[in-house]
Every structure is written in C-alpha cells, then in structure tokens.
Amino acid sequence: MDTIVDSMTDDADGRVYYVISDLHIGGDEQLGTVDFLDELLDFLERLETTDEDAELIINGDAFGLWELTEIEGLEKFDVLVETYPALFEQLRATGESVPITLQPGNHDHELAAYDAYVERLAEYNVDLVRSESITRPVGDRTVYFEHGHQRDPNNRIEDFGNPHATPMGYFYNTHVTSRAGQLSDRGRYNWLKDVQAVTPTERMPHWLVSKYFYREMNPLLRYAAVPFLLxxxxxxxxxxxxxxxxxxxxxxxxxxxxxxxxxxxxxxxxxxxxxxxxxxxxxxxxxxxxxxxxxxxxxxxxxxxxGIAETDLTVDPEAPYVRAAREVFADRPETAVFCYGHTHRPSMRQVEDRLLVNTGTWLKRLHRRDVVAGRLPPVFYPSYQLCVVRIEAVAEGVAVEFEGIEKSSPTAKELTFTERLLTLGRSPNPELPGRAVVENAATGSPLERSRERSDRVS
Known part of the structure; x- marks a missing residue:
C-alpha cells in the first residue's frame, strides 16, 4: 500500500471538502497561458467567503513544473509567482478562511522533492503534503485521495520524492509538450499549445494530422483534396x-x-x-x-x-483505478470514496458499495469525431468541463456532487467551418456526473439513489 497521510481529527467530521485537480499551471512560452484563470479566481473568491467548515484539496498537478524546462529547482516557483501574482494572492486570501491542502502529482512531483517548497507554499496559506495519498474523515467514514499517476506505468514514480525521478512521461513532457509550447505561435493558428489536452497520448498522431489538414495545409490544396477524399x-x-x-x-x-x-x-x-x-x-x-x-x-x-498503439487496453482510463479502489476498500473498509485525477476525465462510478470519483481537469479537453463520409482526418472538438467535486456527510451517508463552473465553448473560435460541416450532427455534448450517496447501511446502490444533475455554478 502506498504511503498514506491520515487526518482523523474529530472536529473535522462535519467538514465539507472541495476537490479540484490537474490545473497544470505554468510551462514554457505558450503553455504558460491559463485559459481558465478568471474562473479559478472567481471560485477561490467564493470559497473565501463561505460560511461552511470547508477544506480545499488540490489533488495533484496544480503546476506544470515538468513543462518549465529552461529553469531548475525553486526558481520554477519564483517564475510561477511572478507570472500569476493574482492567483497566489488569492490563494493567500482564501487560505486565511479555508484550509488549502495540495498534494503533488507527476507534473509537479518536484514539490515532494524539496523541503523548501513546503515553506514557500505556506507563505500563501497552502499546506503542501508530500505524500502519494492522503485521507480525510467524513462522518464516520473516510475519503481516500491520490493523484493517480502511480497507477500509470508511463508516469509511475518508483522512488517518490526523489528529485531525479524521471519516468517515461517526464521525457515526453520535457521534450514534446514543452517544445510544443515553444513552437505553437509559429503556426497559422496557435493550436500546438493544446498538446496537453490530447489524451491518451496514443492519439497524438491523429491529432497532428487533423490539425495539419484543417489548419496548416495550404487552403488551395485542402479544398482540392476534399472532394476526392469525400x-x-x-x-x-x-x-x-x-x-x-x-x-x-x-x-x-x-x-x-x-x-x-x-x-x-x-x-x-x-x-x-x-x-x-x-x-x-x-x-x-x-x-x-x-x-x-x-x-x-x-x-x-x-x-x-x-503495446504502444491505441488499443482498448491503452484507452481504458478506469480499469487500473477500479482495481486500486477495490484494494483500498478491502484494506481500509471505512473508506467510502476513492478520489483521483490524472486522466483528465471527470467521472463517478460505483465500485462494490462505494464510489470511485475522478475530479477531471481544468485544461481544455478534446473529443475525437470521425467525419460523416469519406477518408478525411478526424475532427477534435474542444470543450471545457471545469468542475469542483464536493464531498460531505449527510444523514444518509457520504454525498459526492460535481459542481460545474460555466465557461463558454471554444468550438466556434477554434474549429473551422469545414470541420463543423464535415461532422454535422456529431458534435460532442460532454456532461458532468451528478450526485451520489454512499449509504451508511450496507444496503442500496449509491448511484441509484440520485442521478440528479448538480446546479452549475455561475
């Protein structure tokens, strides 16, 4: 079992937990653009004024330290503070009212490698927990949190906290992702910076071909090719x-x-x-x-x-976490919810009589859609699914609810008329999970109790 930091104080039993993950703030050049900064600041401001006994948990990959390739060590943190002063000042203000807990993911694993990061983040009222997982009490049960990269063989860090740990994903992000951020503004359209939204990474070749055809190819060549390919x-x-x-x-x-x-x-x-x-x-x-x-x-x-092609196995985002949740539930039967991130796919599903919850991402998401006819490249529809997972004890047990944060769709701006026309009727309509309750009794099905959609936070 991974190292777990427990927090089991009695006064926290009635606490409400707000959970976010995978912000990936920071990166070389174009990767430093944070499209959701205003929405994040608004959320933190609202949390600052809540009258609830609340705690904000940032469940990994708050920062894109892997993608800051031209500087080393704590200098990366200095750059983050200089680049996003409003964010850090709001963290300081929110942290004065609500505890903020941050645990590292794989992209910001360096936070676990240097003691000084604990002190630097504490200056902004952020409690850095240098652990692979943590738990929190909720009623008479607990919630288990981990970022989730330890279940991913390409991003698993065998020696957690070692500043020299470099799994396969580290090389991909420092050589491919960061380079994309450096080159993105050289294209006809600044699209290469969205490389982080391509999941799983096996879809990268399809995405590159798609963007070349619809964005970078000489328009005369494209319009000449379209009738033939159709x-x-x-x-x-x-x-x-x-x-x-x-x-x-x-x-x-x-x-x-x-x-x-x-x-x-x-x-x-x-x-x-x-x-x-x-x-x-x-x-x-x-x-x-x-x-x-x-x-x-x-x-x-x-x-x-x-095993490096896109197959049913490599695209399955949940199977490793279902297995991990079952292990945690068996080893720690008081656990009601297994909460993770990493895969960027917000979801909630029943595992035995408990819940497996993925907190999604605040980055842009891309949804592959094949064209209606012919042999044209697929189209990748962009969307945002900004969300906060709210966990609290209720009379029936432990309630988990996704709260959506509104952000306008980037489709009209980022997809050409040709892309929208060729996928007419196939545009995605991503939805967040609703609300579910893990009952106190051993009866009932948590996902059958409530399938209501949570109200979206304006």
Whole structure:
C-alpha cells in the first residue's frame, strides 16, 4: 500500500471538502497561458467567503513544473509567482478562511522533492503534503485521495520524492509538450499549445494530422483534396469498374453511366470529368496501396506487440483505478470514496458499495469525431468541463456532487467551418456526473439513489 497521510481529527467530521485537480499551471512560452484563470479566481473568491467548515484539496498537478524546462529547482516557483501574482494572492486570501491542502502529482512531483517548497507554499496559506495519498474523515467514514499517476506505468514514480525521478512521461513532457509550447505561435493558428489536452497520448498522431489538414495545409490544396477524399470510396468502385471496362470483361456499368450523364449536357460532362479524375487517382492509389497495405499491416502488428498503439487496453482510463479502489476498500473498509485525477476525465462510478470519483481537469479537453463520409482526418472538438467535486456527510451517508463552473465553448473560435460541416450532427455534448450517496447501511446502490444533475455554478 502506498504511503498514506491520515487526518482523523474529530472536529473535522462535519467538514465539507472541495476537490479540484490537474490545473497544470505554468510551462514554457505558450503553455504558460491559463485559459481558465478568471474562473479559478472567481471560485477561490467564493470559497473565501463561505460560511461552511470547508477544506480545499488540490489533488495533484496544480503546476506544470515538468513543462518549465529552461529553469531548475525553486526558481520554477519564483517564475510561477511572478507570472500569476493574482492567483497566489488569492490563494493567500482564501487560505486565511479555508484550509488549502495540495498534494503533488507527476507534473509537479518536484514539490515532494524539496523541503523548501513546503515553506514557500505556506507563505500563501497552502499546506503542501508530500505524500502519494492522503485521507480525510467524513462522518464516520473516510475519503481516500491520490493523484493517480502511480497507477500509470508511463508516469509511475518508483522512488517518490526523489528529485531525479524521471519516468517515461517526464521525457515526453520535457521534450514534446514543452517544445510544443515553444513552437505553437509559429503556426497559422496557435493550436500546438493544446498538446496537453490530447489524451491518451496514443492519439497524438491523429491529432497532428487533423490539425495539419484543417489548419496548416495550404487552403488551395485542402479544398482540392476534399472532394476526392469525400468520394474516395465511390472512386475506388469506379476505378475497378473502369478497369473491367478497359479489359472488356464488363462494360455495362460504364456505358450506362456515360449514357445517363450525357443527358445533362455540360453539367454531365463536368461530373463525368470529376469522376474520371477521381477514378484515375483511386486506381493509381490501388496499385500502390495493395503492397503498401501488407507492409503497413506488418508494421501495425509489430507495433501492437510492443503495446504502444491505441488499443482498448491503452484507452481504458478506469480499469487500473477500479482495481486500486477495490484494494483500498478491502484494506481500509471505512473508506467510502476513492478520489483521483490524472486522466483528465471527470467521472463517478460505483465500485462494490462505494464510489470511485475522478475530479477531471481544468485544461481544455478534446473529443475525437470521425467525419460523416469519406477518408478525411478526424475532427477534435474542444470543450471545457471545469468542475469542483464536493464531498460531505449527510444523514444518509457520504454525498459526492460535481459542481460545474460555466465557461463558454471554444468550438466556434477554434474549429473551422469545414470541420463543423464535415461532422454535422456529431458534435460532442460532454456532461458532468451528478450526485451520489454512499449509504451508511450496507444496503442500496449509491448511484441509484440520485442521478440528479448538480446546479452549475455561475
């Protein structure tokens, strides 16, 4: 079992816990932009004036220290304070009224590596707990908190607190993510900085191809390619039929199509020319594509053997945490809720008679959508799901509720008309979980008790 810091004081039994995670504040150049800063400041201001016995828990990855690659050690903290003075002053003000607890994630693991971070954060009334997990009492039960990176083999830190710990994810973020932040403003549109929103990272090639096609490609090339790619499936059929016609094997389809198009004069001739060009290109691609198919299939099988392609296993964001929750529930039966972050996917599900809760992220999220027809690249719809998880003891047991924080959708600004048109009717509608209660008695199903949507905080 991971190291756990317990907080079991009797006076905290009636406390209300507000939980957020995965803010990823800070990073090289364009990664330093915090799109949700105003919303975060508003939330902290409201929490400052609450009359509840509350505690704010920041459950890992508050800061993007991995992405600050040009400075070292505590200098990173100095840069954060200089870059976001309003945030740190608001943390200080909120922390005077409400306890603020911060535990490190993988992106800000350095917080656990240096004693001085405890003192520096304490200046802003933030209690840094240098532990892999913590617990808090709620009624006569407890809540277990961990960031969740220890369940991820690419980001697991075997020697927690070692300043030289460098899992695979560290190299990805210091070389790929940070570089994206440095290069993002060189594009036709400042999109590369959203690299942190691509989850799982196996989808990175698809995202890059999508953004190149819809954002960076020369518009004339794109508009010339769109009709062909939309008609690709039809073009392949036409190419096969044209081949059969040329060989004299089966001429009826081509002759019938020609006779039909001849009825429409110039318009029919134009359509005939377009279909002929598509068929010729498709035929050439078929000649090249057949050997290429067998080569790519062999490459794909090789990649699958190494387990680095996007598969059902790698895309499953919950399975490791379901197993971990069951272990915690068995080892610590008083635990009512297993709360984590890391995967950036807000969720709540029943595990046995308890709850598994993911606090999501305040970063932008991207939702892959395939186009309605043809072989065009997929479209990645952006959205925000800013949320706070509220946990408290109620008469029935332990209540968990997602409170959404409004932020306007970036879709109209960040997606082209072509992207929206090609995915018409397929735009995502992400929703936060509602409210659930882990009952005091061993009967009932917590997720069946209440499926109400929580009111969104304006």
């Amino acid at each position: 008609l690709f499936n039809v073009s392949v059929i036409l190419a096969v039929l044209a081949g059969l016609d040329l060989a004299g094997i089966w001429t009826m389809p081509v002759e019938s199509a020609d006779a039909f198009l001849d009825r429409f004069g110039l318009a029919g001739t134009a359509v005939h020319l377009l279909l002929t060009i598509n068929a010729v290109i498709a035929g050439l691609l078929l000649l090249v594509g057949i050997p290429a198919y067998f080569l790519l299939r062999d490459v794909r099988e090789t990649v699958d053997r190494f």
